[in-house]
Amino acid sequence: MSNESARAAEETNGAEDVVAKTARPSGPAGPVVEIPRGTVVLAATPIGNMGDASARLVALLERADIVAAEDTRRLYDLANRLGVHVGGRVVANHDHNEREKADGLLDEVERGATVLVVSDAGMPTVNDPGVAIVRRAIERDLPVTCAPGPSAVLDALALSGLPTDRFCYEGFVPRKHNERIQRFRSLRAERRTIVFYETLHRIAGTMDDLLDQFGPGRPMALCRELTKGYEQIRRGSVAEIRQSVVDDPPRGEIVLVIAGAREEEALAADAGTGQALSVADLAALAIERSKAQGLRVKDAIAAVVAEHPLPDGSLANRKAVYAETLKLK
Structure with a gap:
């Protein structure tokens, strides 16, 4: 083999290591799906109808090196329903452990692994685990991509x-x-x-x-x-x-x-939540309400506070308003 041929072969082999693996889902008519190496892949899973599983999801379940699942039992149930064999290592990745798991999974990504992240249903990170590994991947300048799909x-x-x-x-x-x-x-x-x-x-x-x-x-x-x-x-x-x-x-x-x-x-x-009234203003209004309607001061305070929410929708502290009424009296 000539030097140029050897060099070309070496470059080709190197490219195969870093670009992608390919997989064809079951059935001769299935599309060829690229499996990106050295990448975190967030994949949406069906939210009820198994027919919504994408060809990419099926290929990723079969070919990813690691599958990080919110619930491993549900992952295997999903795979059984789809008739898929999960080929990679399966790890639990849920709300209580995802932060501590993130760097270990990303170390595998740095070594060239495809890490598939799935939740029980729908897209990871949307009220489901996945945010921690995405944030750490961004901080470590590692690639993240999505295999989109069902979304409630x-x-x-x-x-x-x-x-x-x-x-x-x-x-x-x-x-x-x-x-x-x-x-x-x-x-x-x-x-x-x-x-x-x-x-x-x-x-x-x-x-x-x-x-x-x-x-x-x-x-x-x-x-x-x-x-x-x-x-x-x-x-x-x-x-x-x-x-x-x-x-x-x-x-x-x-x-x-x-x-x-x-x-x-x-x-x-x-208009109702425009200019927030101060605690002193609320206390003054409560005293007026108490006298005008014959209410206990505490009842007047509760009514006034409820009628004048703060701009963010929260309510003033009634204890603070009560303390202010004592000063005004």
């Missing part, structure tokens, strides 16, 4: 019939009543379409709080069990959806899509 957020948004040109995703609705009220209050002037996740155990209380903070007429959609055979989309006003929850409590995984505020709603909400 986008599915619900598309099916809601509400505007999709501008929207905000707010994650899960807060568990506690007071925290829900604060979050909803802070969003009353939001003009973008709003998307929330919710659970069947809390949906009744959440709908009560939405009615209280957004009013009865705001359009919305309640989407449940997306992509499954019993998928259901309930569309209507907040009051109508709330009544449907009372009459026919929904089951399964729920996504709420709420229309953004109209011009007049946004202006009214902004």
